[in-house]
Amino acid sequence: MKIAVEDLRVRLGGRDILHGVGFAAEPGTVTALVGPNGSGKTTLLRALSGMLPHRGRVRFGTRATAPREAIGYMAQDTAGRAVLTVFEVVLLGRLSRLGVKVSEGDLAAASRALDVVGVAHLAEAHIGELSGGQRQLVHFAQVLAREPKVILLDEPTSALDLRNQLHLLDLVRRETRARGLTTIVTLHDLNAAARFADRLVVLHDGRLARCGVPETVIDDDLLAEVWGVAARVTLDDQALPTVIPLGALAAGSSRPAAPAPGGLA
Amino acid sequence: MTGSATPDHASSWRRLARRRRAALGIVAALTAVAFVVDVATGPAFLSPMAVARSILRVTEDRTVDTIVWSIRLPIAAMALVVGAALGLTGAVMQTILANPLASGYTLGVASGAGFGASLVIVFGAFLPLGEAEAIPLSAFLFASLASALVWGIGRSRGSTPEGLVLAGVALLFLFQALTSLLQFVATPEALAAIVFWLFGSLTRATWGRLAVVAGLVAVMLPILALDAWKLTALKLGDEKARALGVDVARLRMRSLAVVSVLTAAAVAFVGTIGFVGIVAPHVARMTLGEDQRFFLPGAALAGALVLSLASIASKSVVPGAIFPIGIVTALIGVPFFLVLVMRTRRAYW
Numbered sequence: 001m002k003i004a005v006e007d008l009r010v011r012l013g014g015r016d017i018l019h020g021v022g023f024a025a026e027p028g029t030v031t032a033l034v035g036p037n038g039s040g041k042t043t044l045l046r047a048l049s050g051m052l053p054h055r056g057r058v059r060f061g062t063r064a065t066a067p068r069e070a071i072g073y074m075a076q077d078t079a080g081r082a083v084l085t086v087f088e089v090v091l092l093g094r095l096s097r098l099g100v101k102v103s104e105g106d107l108a109a110a111s112r113a114l115d116v117v118g119v120a121h122l123a124e125a126h127i128g129e130l131s132g133g134q135r136q137l138v139h140f141a142q143v144l145a146r147e148p149k150v151i152l153l154d155e156p157t158s159a160l161d162l163r164n165q166l167h168l169l170d171l172v173r174r175e176t177r178a179r180g181l182t183t184i185v186t187l188h189d190l191n192a193a194a195r196f197a198d199r200l201v202v203l204h205d206g207r208l209a210r211c212g213v214p215e216t217v218i219d220d221d222l223l224a225e226v227w228g229v230a231a232r233v234t235l236d237d238q239a240l241p242t243v244i245p246l247g248a249l250a251a252g253s254s255r256p257a258a259p260a261p262g263g264l265a
Numbered sequence: 266m267t268g269s270a271t272p273d274h275a276s277s278w279r280r281l282a283r284r285r286r287a288a289l290g291i292v293a294a295l296t297a298v299a300f301v302v303d304v305a306t307g308p309a310f311l312s313p314m315a316v317a318r319s320i321l322r323v324t325e326d327r328t329v330d331t332i333v334w335s336i337r338l339p340i341a342a343m344a345l346v347v348g349a350a351l352g353l354t355g356a357v358m359q360t361i362l363a364n365p366l367a368s369g370y371t372l373g374v375a376s377g378a379g380f381g382a383s384l385v386i387v388f389g390a391f392l393p394l395g396e397a398e399a400i401p402l403s404a405f406l407f408a409s410l411a412s413a414l415v416w417g418i419g420r421s422r423g424s425t426p427e428g429l430v431l432a433g434v435a436l437l438f439l440f441q442a443l444t445s446l447l448q449f450v451a452t453p454e455a456l457a458a459i460v461f462w463l464f465g466s467l468t469r470a471t472w473g474r475l476a477v478v479a480g481l482v483a484v485m486l487p488i489l490a491l492d493a494w495k496l497t498a499l500k501l502g503d504e505k506a507r508a509l510g511v512d513v514a515r516l517r518m519r520s521l522a523v524v525s526v527l528t529a530a531a532v533a534f535v536g537t538i539g540f541v542g543i544v545a546p547h548v549a550r551m552t553l554g555e556d557q558r559f560f561l562p563g564a565a566l567a568g569a570l571v572l573s574l575a576s577i578a579s580k581s582v583v584p585g586a587i588f589p590i591g592i593v594t595a596l597i598g599v600p601f602f603l604v605l606v607m608r609t610r611r612a613y614w
Contacts, residue, residue, distance in 0.1 A: 051507050068510035075504045082500035083555040087278045089501065095509040098494045100558060107275035114274060123274035124281075127501075139505075 001061045001070065001149045002026055003048065003182050008056035010040075010047050017043045018206045020056065025182050025199070027149075030173055032197030033186040036227050039203040041186040042076060045152045048184065049073040060150065069096045072148035076155045078135040080127060086138050087123045090114055093145035113145035117171065132159035140168060144175065151176070151183040157192070165189075169196040190243045194218055202226060215241055224249060285559045288552055292566045296345065299573040303341040304333055306580045343470035343534070344576040344590075345569040346479045348541055350531040352568020353482070354524040355542030356549065356561055357489060360496050361517045361524075362426045368542030369528035372433025372521075375539060376440035377411030378404040378532040383447045383459045400462070401474070405533035411436050412525030416518065424514040425503075429521070465536035465591030467576055474534045481530045485523045486565075492516060493557040500555050538591045541568050541575075544602045551605065571598060 003025045010018040018040045025031045033041045047054040049071055060066035072093070082089075091102070091110040098106060114120040119137050127135065136159050143151060153172065157165040173196060176183040184201075187193045193200060194214035202209040202217060204226045210217045218241040223231040230246040305316045309332055318324045319333045354369030362371070369375075381403035389396050415433045422428030444463075448456055489496075495516050498506040503513050528542075548571075549563035575594040582588045 049508060051504075073508040075508055077502070077504065080501045080505070082497075083550050084497070084500060085278070085281070085554070087274050088497070088554075088556055091278075092494070092498050092501065092509060095494055095498055095511070100490070100493065107278070111273075111275045120274060124277060 001066065001182055002059075003150065003184070004057075004059045005048070006057040008044070008047060008054055008058060010043050010052055010054045012043065012052075016206060018047070018054070021203065021206070021208050023201050023208065023211045025184055027182045028177055028180045029198040030176050030183045030185060030196065031199045031201055032193035033184055033201050033203065034188070034190060034193050035203035035209070039226075040206040041203055042154050043206075044203065045073070045154050045184065045186060048150075049152050066150060069146065070149040071152065072143035072146045072150065073152045074139050074143050074154060074156055076158065078132070078139045078159075080135075082127055084127050085123065086119065086125050086127055086130070087114070089127050089138055090141045090145045093142035109147060110141075110145045113141040116144060116175070117141040118167070133161060133164055136160055137164065137168065140171075149181060151181050151185075153183070153185045155186055155188065157187070157189075165192065172196075190218060194241050194243075215239055218243060282559075285553050285556075285563075289559065289563055289566065292563065292570060296566055296570040296573060299570055299577065300341055300345060303344060303573050303576050304337045306577050307332075307337060308585050339470045339472050339475050340467045341573070341576065343467050343475050343478070344572045346475060346482060347467070347531045347535050347538065348545070348569040348572030349565040350478060350482050350527045350568070351538065351542040351572070352545030352549070352564040352566070353486070353489070353561060354528045354531075355568070356546040356564035357496070357520050357524045358542075359546050360499060360555075360557070361520050362430060363502075364426065364430065365547070366543065367430075368539060368546075369524055369531070370537065370539045370542060371437075372415045372429065372525075373411040373436030373440055374408045374525060374528045375532050375537045376437045376444065378408035378529065379463055379537060380440040380444045380447070381405070381407030381533075382462045382536070383444050383451075386458045386462065387447050387451050387455050401469075401533040405529050407440070408529035408532055409525065411440060412521075412529065416521060416525070419521070420514075420518060424517050426517075429517075461589075462536050463591075464589035465538040465594075466587070467535055467579075467590055468587060469534055469536075478530050478534060481527055482565075485527055486561075488523050489520065489561055490558075492520065493561065496520065496557045496561075497555060536591065538572065538575075538594055540591075540595045540598045541571050544598050545571055547602065548605065 006022045007020045008018055009020055021044060033044060035041055043052065046052045048058060050065065050068065087110060090113055091106060094106045094109060114123055117137050117140055119141055122130065122134060127138065130138065136156060140156060157168055160168060169192060172183060172185065175181060197214065199212060200214050200217045201211045202222065209226050210222060218233055220231055220233050223229045223243065228249045230249055232244045232246060234242050236242050301313050301316050305311045305313045311329060311332065315329050316333060319326065319329050351369055358367040358369055358371055359365055382400050385392065385396060385399045385403045389399055392399050414436055415429060418432035419429040448459055451459060495511045498509050498511050499513065499516060507513050545568035546564045548567045549560055553559040553563040575590055575597060578597055579588045579590045579593040582593065
């Protein structure tokens with residue numbers, strides 16, 4: 001299901017958060033949504049998920065709205081203190097299909113999702129007893145159990161260790177390709193975004209700064225303009241950009257505010 | 266990935282569901298026993314077997330049948346029905362307000378009812394109705410008024426749990442102050458009547474009142490049951506429930522309306538017996554988890570059992586007299602509840 005966004009505007013609490021954003025995402029591809037804090041990434045995802053009123057044009061395939069069960073949205077905050085087992089949380093991904101008696105198909109979908117994500121060993125644990133990273137994996141399993149056409153993930157790797165970050169991003173890409181999903185993911189790590197996404201959409205102050213394949217989007221000008229960071233961008237042996245941050249820039253300058261010896265801002 | 270149609274975790278979850286159904290069955294059986302003992306307990310001694318025979322109409326014994334059917338059964342049945350209503354409303358309130366302290370009484374419903382009852386006790390002489398009808402009616406009206414106000418204020422604040430709690434607590438204090446004002450101006454006799462009403466008592470039960478409360482529970486339960494999975498999803502938090510397709514504001518307001526009617530009916534006929542509404546959901550949560558298909562009936566059964574036991578205790582503390590059940594419920598319930606909370610290793614809140 002292709003997603004086409006044109007001139008998307010969102011106003012929240014009397015403030016314009018998105019001032020007319022446009023881009024397109026194709027089925028079977030992963031789009032990474034990147035940008036500094038407060039640039040409107042989460043708002044954009046929530047608007048696409050149908051949870052926020054918005055103006056402008058959003059099309060899912062040939063339709064103006066996607067059916068709720070076709071969208072799998074994973075919120076940034078996965079905290080919660082429900083006395084529910086992991087299996088039950090994943091099963092809730094099937095919410096619109098669940099009846100008083102749970103069908104075999106729903107049970108099988110939940111089981112499959114637990115296995116695919118690799119959290120089956122946690123199935124009988126209470127969700128509140130898990131670490132933040134484990135909860136993130138469980139909520140991703142919930143998204144998969146939904147068997148959606150569109151996946152919207154808000155910072156799905158924020159609580160994950162390095163190995164699980166690679167595991168989850170790889171899994172997202174594999175599922176996207178295998179099931180022809182349209183996937184949009186917000187990420188903070190530009191290097192991970194460049195390696196894992198087919199396309200990047202860069203937001204800055206609620207506007208589209210750039211969009212396209214990673215190698216054309218990421219360069220040192222972009223880092224200075226959008227993030228206010230001095231950085232060296234090199235290409236690796238697969239011609240993918242690698243960002244080496246040098247330091248934060250003072251507002252309005254193009255030089256590092258304070259040289260950071262370790263290279264990280 | 267397992268290829269079979271019923272992978273391991275699905276069948277172990279089904280086993281869990283079977284265990285939960287068995288637990289519900291055990292609580293139901295205990296409640297039935299408590300019910301019979303409740304009917305047997307009182308100034309005139311009846312054996313539980315004689316009571317069981319009379320209830321099931323196996324044998325006929327004039328004296329036993331009279332005591333059982335016209336005096337004790339409506340009271341004992343009222344304990345079950347009111348206990349179930351309070352357990353259920355507490356469970357739903359704790360879910361929709363995301364707060365372990367919530368019960369049907371949290372949002373000013375009980376204090377509204379208390380004010381309504383006090384109003385009739387003080388000024389009832391001017392009414393064309395007898396007090397027996399006017400007190401519950403006025404209690405129900407003011408409880409509903411309190412709920413409607415909370416509902417309206419909460420809705421204008423976007424139906425958030427915080428908005429509802431703030432509105433509810435404000436009304437609670439308002440109605441308490443109004444009740445205090447009535448107590449201040451009341452005659453000593455009226456003052457005593459108000460205080461006694463506020464204690465809560467099951468002895469006000471009649472077959473007619475029982476039918477009203479039971480009917481309301483029977484009508485409201487299916488409405489809640491239809492929302493069971495949505496309420497379970499709400500336990501994950503508003504944002505996640507919304508992402509799963511739940512219209513959170515509507516679900517919260519619909520459930521609140523259902524719960525308010527049940528609470529108002531319960532409190533109107535028996536006064537304030539609040540503690541059941543807090544303790545029953547916790548007991549259900551610890552034993553059954555929060556899959557609402559088990560949690561809601563579990564909280565209702567636990568409420569019925571607790572109030573039935575409290576009813577037995579209220580008749581046993583002082584032989585020949587009935588101790589106010591609201592006091593007994595708290596005195597027995599609180600230590601039991603604290604032990605339960607302290608003994609559990611898992612964090613339920």
